[in-house]
């Protein structure tokens with residue numbers, strides 16, 4: 001029942017020619033974790049720009065038409081949180097190269113992580129100043145050709161989960177049961193048992209009206225990353 005990809009060892013890490021740039025001296029350390037969120041500082045991303053625009057693009061017109069409805073609610077929430085993000089057009093996507101600054105490229109292949117039902121979202125690693133600079137989401141084609149069953153709410157949440165990976169968010173799973181490991185589904189839960197959409201696997205709202213939206217945990221994560229950028233100047 002694992003649907004969403006873990007951002008480890010993906011192609012962008014290997015092939016993007018970006019060095020890790022340490023954050024400049026700042027008044028205080030950045031906030032990298034909180035209740036229900038975790039920043040993937042191991043990839044060199046610690047903040048989200050409150051001033052520079054981010055644009056979601058697609059590898060083809062067909063993908064743009066198919067994918068946009070899954071993203072509009074989350075994009076609106078992100079804008080409300082202070083992220084200057086919008087839905088853009090199409091452009092060629094090379095899964096091995098970071099896109100132009102601020103572009104979040106969506107493409108689709110068969111089993112991008114070589115595991116059935118997994119998709120992948122990767123930020124460009126080591127962006128200047130630790131400020132999220134865009135990345136690539138590769139959706140598993142199995143969701144769309146009928147070979148992998150995925151519930152509609154899970155698909156909606158997967159689209160958003162992977163996009164938030166490109167902004168530098170990691171899985172907030174924790175060892176809550178004390179067995180020594182942060183296991184699957186092991187995340188803080190809110191009212192109604194809602195887990196962060198970044199919880200692995202299958203986090204997020206389950207209702208048809210709320211699936212595909214960021215939970216308050218994920219919103220707090222973005223606000224923290226925006227604050228990190230403001231603090232660093």
Ligand SMILES: [Zn+2]
Pocket residue numbers: 004005006007161165171200
């Ligand atoms: Zn993930």
